[in-house]
Amino acid sequence: MLRFEKRDKTPIQLRVLVPICSVLLGLLMGSVVMLFAHVNPLRVYGAIVKGAFGSAYTFSETLVIAVPLILMSVGLCLVYRMKFFNIGAKGQYIIGAICGSYLALFGPATMSRPLLLTLMMVLGTLGGALWAIIPALLKVYWNVNEVIVTLLLNYIASYILWFFMYGTWGTRGFPLSKNFALNAQLPRILPPPSRLHIGLFFGLAAAVIIWIIIRxxxxxxxxxxxxxxxxxxxxxxxxxxKTVIIAAVISGGLAGLAGIAHTSAVLRVLQLEINSDYGYTAIIAAWLAGLDPLVAVGISVLLAALEAGGYQIQIVMRVPFGIVGVIESSILFCLLAGEIVTHYRVILTRRLSTPPGSTPRIGKKCSVALDERARGGA
Amino acid sequence: MEGQEQLMLVMSNITKRFPGIVANDHVNFALRKGEIHTLLGENGAGKSTLMNVLDGIYYPDEGEITIEGKRVDLRSPLDSMKHGIGMIHQHFMLVDSLSVIENVILGLESQGFYIDKKSVAHQIEAIAKKYNFRVDPYAKIWQLSVGEQQRVEIIKTLFKGARILILDEPTAVLTPQESEELFGILREMKSEGKSIIFISHKLNEVMSISDRVTVLRKGQLVGTVDTVSITERELAKMMIGRDVLFRLERKDIEQGREVLKVEDAQAYNDRGIMALNKLNITVHGGEIMGVAGVAGNGQVELAECITGLRHLVSGHVTVEGIDVTNATPCTLASAGVNYIPADRLGVGLVPNLSTVDNAMLRKYKQQPMRRGTFIDYAAACTYADGLIEKFDIAVPLKNAPVKVLSGGNMQKLLLAREIEENPRLLIAEHPTRGLDVGATEFVRKILLEQRDNGVAVLLISEDLDEILMVADRVAVMYEGRIVGIVDAHHVDIAQIGLMMAGAVGAKA
Incomplete structure (x- = not known):
């Protein structure tokens, strides 16, 4: 029988070894699935690495995906530390994209580029913040569960986007806006075909600022x-x-900024698919980073690499993109399972070692809890 | 000795030990057929442990239980139920969203796959009618009042065929009218030949409802007496123990001016029942006012109201003449109110944060830790070091979470942090609960030191010994009111016991 004993302190080697082993185990689990799909796992992993880091271009594409992940995950680090479980980064991202795009599509054509872009970013940030204030207010006033509210607001945001795309913002019946004018495009920082844009600096700055705020x-x-x-x-x-509202505003605002930055710099058009699912990936990034914003930057790049590499294997190896999802979730699964080893000491016992007759007969779980208490008191 | 009577239940030499404490020390208890038998004692006297043994929740380390002469082995509440024992807990074990019927049959093995609600409803109504009360079997629990919910609990045990009913402080949650109705039901059940164990510390109730009383004190049996042959005063003395006690050395100091004044305070508890009932109390600088009383008579709520953690419905709180009724914790802090809460890890400290983080909780907004929007962590560390040294707190690692500290050191840290604020009013709630002898002495010494420095100290404790040891005056709380204030120097223990049990009203 297994018994778990809580550790007071996690040895440093475990902190490093467990995540590495977890990732390897996750890759192994992914391999099993790939064998069923009749592809060579080593070749697939090779293709992913190549697709993500193989050339300056592919790496820059990885970073393109990493930018919104960084912006969103560092904001989540802050609110999750406060135990405000905002899982609405997706919705805040969409609303940010819509709000910023409004200026891009309908703003005065004569406005100078820096001013227009600044206003777009500000409006996008405000939109995301607004979308995060709703659950925060409900939470502080009526103690409404923020998980449910933010989750549902994601759907509402999606449908608002649909409403505009199929409505007045669409062009010729297609769910696509007209292309953003040059003035409304956030500058890219590398020569084409790279789409990496200055949003990267927003992300890095946000990570440092949030780190300072927390620490x-x-x-x-x-x-x-x-x-x-x-x-x-x-x-x-x-x-x-005040604390809950401000933190929610920061995290929502960063998600909104991610939405408008990605739309304006990478897509250059508002459409139904604006990669808003990054809002969920960002949650994973924040947790894997242990809610440390600087670590979250690195994790975001790794998750982005998996995503970018996934596109590659789909094209090059004709492997379904779903395989990437399988790999991603296997790794996540193993990492979370690994937490048990870092936080608890696992002890193999033959039986629960309690003297006969002295145990309250309320089940094994309880007697373990009592043992725990006894140790705490000693 | 009780051979001529028909004995329903005998518990003999029951011993139950918990880590560091003997909750029941060779306790004997006998219950006759058709009697109401009260189990009386202070908090921690071992009443609940004894009854949990009977209900099969705890298994005794020693001793045996016989029911109608037959030895039984009760290893789970299910075993107890099979032997006709039913317990009605103080906090009801009902599922709010289910109906009365569904709650009654919950966990019954006799019900097959198909539940015949109609016949269960008839049976419920029949039971209710027998004892002259009404219950709608189809009502959902959340729709019922507390008194009605308690009746559902009673029906539940009777439905399962209970012959021995245990009621754990059943009147604690009831209004006086509801209590009267409950007593009616209990008397009816008694005449039916059921045996009832009634746990209480309200003496007037004990006298009016029970045939016999068994008194426990600190895990040991004091004695069993017939209610007709004893007075409330004698019972109180049995419950509390000796008359002599030992007082800590103290300086004679001039009593200062009025610091805390609470007038006509009214507030609800978490269950929405009025917990403070027009309460009045005054504490002066340089005195320790002990608040004695059985738990659940409003002591927690009183402390929370003064410290801004609970809303006063009406009444006033002033500290040194400044009105701080329903003030924010910030205002209270600047008024010099500091608080040692009973729930150290729940209210006082933040268990997962470090010693440094916890030490600066009251100071981080002030110089020298304040640096604009930033915190000077170096200054915070220095400050924490100062506290650790001055109060001799054993901290293995300053950056480790405080939850790894021992109870005594946690309390020292909390005390240190609050004392450093130079309080004018210090509220200490069960400050020595769970501490070892050394830490207890340390905490009491600090409280006396504060008093000598002219601070007004409000000491809320369930431990009457502690109050009599350190307090200057003792206020006794009962049902949300101060029923009397006595001088701790020449005190009549029996008098305090009677007041705690609600047997006598205010007397100066």
Missing amino acids: KTRFGYETRVLGENERAARYAGINVF
Whole structure:
């Protein structure tokens, strides 16, 4: 029988080894699936690596995907530390894209490019922030579960996009806006065909700023205390209302910025598919990074590589793109399972070792809990 | 000794140990057929443990249980149920969204695949009618009042064929009218030949409802007496113990001016019941006011109202003449109110954050830790080091989460953090609960030190010994009111016991 004992401290070698082993195990699990699809896993993994990092161009395409992931995941690091489980980055991304695109499509044509782009980014950020304020207000006023609200708001945002695309913003009956004018295109930073744009700097700046907020500022301290113990936070005079709203605004705003930046620089058109599912990938990135914004940058690049490489294997090897999803989820699954080893010591026992007659007869789970308590008291 | 009576249940030499404590120490308990038998004792006297043993939740380390002369082995609530024992817990075990019928048959093995709701409904109505009360079998639990829910619990146990009913402080959640109705039902059941164990610490109820009383104190049996042959006063003395006690050394200091004044305070508890009932109390600088009382009489709510964690419905709280009624924790902090909450890890400390993070919780907005929008963590570390040294707190790693500290050191850290704020009013709620002897002494010493420095201290404790040891005056709380204030220097223990049990009203 297995018994789990909580560790007081995780040894550093475990912190490094467990994630590596988890990733390898995940790749192995993915391989099994690939064998069923009659492809050579080594070739597929090779193709993914090549597709993601093989050339300057492919790497820049990886970064194109990483930019929105970075922007969204660092914002999520902040709110998740506060235990505000915003899973609505997708919706905030879409609303940001819509709000910013409004200026691109209907703004005054005479406006200078820097001004127009700045206003678009600001409007996109505000849109995302607005979409995040809704669950935050519901949470602080009526304690409504933010997970459900943000999840449902994702659907609402999607349908709002549909509404505009099939409605007045579409062109000639297609669910596509007209192309953004040059003035409304966020500058790219490498020569074509690379689509890497200055949003990368937004992402890096955001990561550093959020890291500083979490580690160095009073606000970051307040979010941590609030996330860990709301009663203690209230007693210490922390303004719960203000803290939750501001953090939600930051995370939603960054998602909105990701949406408009990606739309304006990469797509250059508003359409039904604007890669809003990055909003879910960003959640994974934030958690895998242990809610550390700087680590989240690296994780975002890795997840983006998997995604970019996935496009490659689809084209080159005619392997279904779903394989990438399988690999991604196998790795995630193993990483989460690995958490048990980092947080608990696993002990193999023959039986629950309790002296006969002294155990409360309320089941094994309880007696383990009592053991735990006994140790805590000792 | 009780051979002529028909004994329903005998528990003999029951011993149950928990880590560090003997909750029941060779306790004997006998229940006759058709009697209402009260189990009386302070918190921690071992009443609940004994009854949980009977209900099969705990298995005793020693001792045996016989029901109608036959030895039984109760290893789960299901076993107990099979032997006709039914327990009605203080917090009801009902599923809110289900109907009365569904709750009653929950967990019954006798029900087949198909549930005949109609026949169950008839049976429920028949039981209710027998004891002169009404219950709608089709009503959902959430639609019922607390009193009605309790009746559903009673029906549940009777439906399962209980002959021995255990009621754990059944009146704690009831209004006086509902209590009267409950007593009616209990008397009816008694005349039916059922045996009832009634757990309480309200003496007036004990006297009016029960035939016999068994008193426990600190895990040991004090005695079993017939209600007719004893007075409330004698019972109180049995419950609390000796009259003599030991007081800590203290300086004689001039009593300061009024610091805390609570007037006509009214507030609800978490269950929406009025927990503070026009409460009045005054505490002066340089005195420790002990608040004694059985748990659940509004002590927690009183502390929370003064510290801004609970909303006052009406009434006023002033600190040094400044109105702080329903003030924010910030305002209270600047008024000099500091708080040692009973729930150290729930309210006082943030378990997953480090010692440094916890130490600066009250100070991070001030110099020298404040640096614009930033926090100077170096200054915070220095500050934490200062506290650790001054209060002799054993901290293995300053950056490890505080939850790894021992209870005593956690309390020292919390105390240190609050004392450093230079309070004018210090509210300490069960400050020594769960601490070892050394830490307990340390905490009490600090409280006395604060008093000598002219701070007004409100000490809320379930431990009457502690209150009598350190307090200058003792206020006794009962049902959301201060029923009396006595001088701790020459105190009449029996008097306090009677007040705690609601037997006498205010007397200065």
